Amino acid sequence: MRVAFVGKGGSGKTTLSALFARHLLASGAPVLAVDGDINQHLAEALGHHGGPFTAPPLGAHLTGIKDYLRGTNPRVPSADSMIKTTPPGRGSRLLRLLGDDELHTRHVRRAGGVPLMVTGEFDESDLGVACYHSKLGGVELYLGHLVDGPGEYVVVDMTAGADAFASGLFTRFDLTFLVAEPTRKGVSVYRQYRDHAREFGIRIAVVGNKVTGEDDLLFLKEQVGDDLLTHLVHSPWVRANEQGRAQGGLEGHNRHALNVLRAAVDARPKDWDTLHRHAVEFHLRNARAWADRATGEDLAHQIDPHFVPGPPALT
Template identity: 60%
Template sequence: MATVFISVSGAFVKVAFVGKGGSGKTTLSSLFIRHLTARALPVVAVDADINQHLGAALGLDEEVAAKIPALGDRLPEIRTHLRGRNWRIPGPSAMVKTTPPGSGSRLLTLAGDDPVHALGQEVDGATLLVTGRFTDKDLGVSCYHSKTGAVELYLNHLVDGPGEYAVVDMTAGADTFASGLFTRFDLMFLVAEPTRKGVAVYRQYKRYAADHGVALTVVGNKIQGDGDIAFLREEVGDDLLTWVGQSAAVRALEQGRQGMRLESANEAALDWMLAAVDARRKDWPGYHRQAVEFHLRYARSRPDAATVAALEKQVDPDFRYPA
């Protein structure tokens, strides 16, 4: 994870790809990640989807991808590291998915030498972190949010710098909003097919995102002609940023064939996406404020007063992210 990159961008951004199942968000997130690494930009890619296909989409052998240590399986080590000397947290096990950083906490950087990024696999010029698959042993015992909670902790403690990108392929559907994780992003790309179902998911996301000031933009996918574009424009209006059409190059990648150049129109769509990302400006005070808000919301949903009080004490009113 100590690779040195040359940055040509002033942005420092956490990006999420969301959408309904089958919309192509994993494919588009992998194309965007490749677009960044082709420009020698530092990228951490996080597979937070229950199906865990981002590694393969980036060209990683399936057997190699299956051996990447899962963040969800390493929570004790992750909590121990992030807690550091934060006296407000009595022990690593007291940390929950929403625990915000405070004085003494260990903050992470994308090029950092730390036990979290050490779990990553270098692929296509990016460092890939994975939450881990939902397995048979999880059935009836835990929900997938127990794994994505590791991503929320990671992003809460990640201080991304200028020209750095954290790109997360999220789980499909409205499950994205089952925790405060959806507020951990500077921009969310909603991948939408030109169908009524695709637009219905957009409306769901739009409502939730607007309630919490989360920036959301739409990328059309599987576009086959002007009619599809017109449909999306009519349904999502100015939220439609760009679109990606049917692609022989993408089909080749999905078949494991490398080297085919992406069509110029689709390459231009990725340029539009990168421009939208780079136009974002980090609001560290707002970022921390939302982390605290959702942590307190989580704390006050606990069933006993002692747990509520203990979790509330984890908030450090004097903490500030380094700008």
């Protein structure tokens, strides 16, 4: 299952992404965390200490990723003609979670024991000339070519706010957790995300964070309604962990909230047809908007009408 954490900047979505990934790993589940935020802090939140995190960033190796994933697909003759929304077809290289393949071997490193891939930060050459979403192309292609199985999890820390809708990446998940603080600003992003998500039938569940009492919880229930799945209370353990002096473990209520999140994910049926339909829809949107002109090709031709998504494609 693919899970995204979104929310207002400062809401705690990176912290929640890390807590959930570590919670899954502790249970013995196969899990991959992906840092898709412009502020690359997920490695530290997972427990990486010392020097810089050394995983080669996806955003810096996009051409190589395209070349690998296109495989022998005759509809994608070169990396130059492949864009971030190009869906897989017959001949494409499909991935198994944490498989023994070139992409995972190159880009996955462990942070606090959790396998992690990163998109990479803005560097000096990007400033003023590039959009961060261009770096997210590697994540979009990865999820588009991934065939994850039962009991496997991908946890993605997304960009902050409604900015996550600037690409089709938001349609690549089985469930999206929106982290909301009990403030008006905290729930404003929820309303934006809810309205955009409804247009495409995207399932979201709200996770209240930094709740300090009944008044906070009542506020979230009034503002969010039935979309509120669970909440986490203010956590001295998380604060101590962020200060490098963690001891003991996460509070009982917050551990219970993580169990609720996992139960919600596990209860979602895997809908390969919808995932692929969204991939095709956003590929056509991008082709018409800019990519046909940029490549000089009709990229609608890249859609393989006979491709069957999901496990059957592996054979």
